[in-house]
Amino acid sequence: MATATSVTRTDQDLRNDVLDELTWDPRVSPTGVGVIVTEGVVTLTGWVDSYAARWAAERAAHRVARVRAVANDLGVRIAPSAQRTDAEIALAAERALEWDAFVPVENLEVTVADGRVTLRGPVEWEYQRRAAERVVGRLTGVRGVSNGITVQPASRPGGDELPERIVDALVRSGATEPDRVSIQVYGDTAVVDGQVHSVTERDEVERIIWSAPGIREVHNHVTVTG
Incomplete structure (x- = not known):
């Protein structure tokens, strides 16, 4: 100790x-x-x-x-020169989402209050949910982002072989040693346990699992051992 x-x-x-x-x-x-x-x-x-x-x-x-x-x-703390009204931020957010090819803006709702943006609506993939937050978060005058977007896959997970396919994806990417994590899939929910060396490694494992077809929720119980 x-x-x-x-x-x-x-x-x-x-x-x-x-x-x-x-x-x-x-x-x-x-x-x-x-x-x-x-x-x-x-x-x-x-x-x-x-x-x-x-x-x-x-x-x-x-x-x-x-x-x-x-x-x-x-x-x-937004500098005076960078301050925008809520209406200006809302318009900029709508335009930024429209310009991002990965975000289905037609399904999303944008609300701005006191410089804080709230996103709601469904997307098919987790990367789209994260992309929407990233795009809006870069806008001038934004004080915060609340991401209420939900992931609603168009397809269902691909059967009992999906955990093995996820492991194969981890091996291809070199995200972590496959024997350091265990993955279980229950319906459209993936549960991952294990130990990794860094927070970045943990996040990359989760990102790859989110890329699996039909996954709607990921429970990441991986711990960082350093």
């Missing part, structure tokens, strides 16, 4: 790595960002000037090896 002294030393090293990664990412201005690390769990505090920077800071922290999880408590 690690002593309190060794944990503190490791957490301090990890904090320094996260701060360096935030400085390295040109999308993030780390001046207003605080980093707290407790037993491998990173908490981001402070303020950034856009929702896109908030998201980028979170992803930067996830990229650091040995980070077990990230709590994003960053607030968004």
Whole structure:
């Protein structure tokens, strides 16, 4: 069992790595960002000037090896020159979604209140749900995004062989060693357990499972061991 002294030393090293990664990412201005690390769990505090920077800071922290999880408590303060009315943001969101070939905008509903965008409606694939949030989150003046889009596949999962096909996809991508995770499929729900080396690896495993035809829900119980 690690002593309190060794944990503190490791957490301090990890904090320094996260701060360096935030400085390295040109999308993030780390001046207003605080980093707290407790037993491998990173908490981001402070303020950034856009929702896109908030998201980028979170992803930067996830990229650091040995980070077990990230709590994003960053607030968004929009500079006066970047402020937009809710009507302007709503119109920009509609246009941005229309321009994105991967997002079926005709099925989506966009609501904006105090700079915070709420997305609702069905899509066929998880990547479309994530793409919609990413596209809207990059818009000037957006303070936050609530993604209420649901995944409703047009087809059903492909029988008992689907877990094996998912494992094959993991092997092809090199996302993780296949013996580190186990996958079960119950109807249109996939459950994955196991241990991986990083949060990024965990997210990539989940992304690949979401790509399986007919999957409507993924329960990711994979833990990060560092």
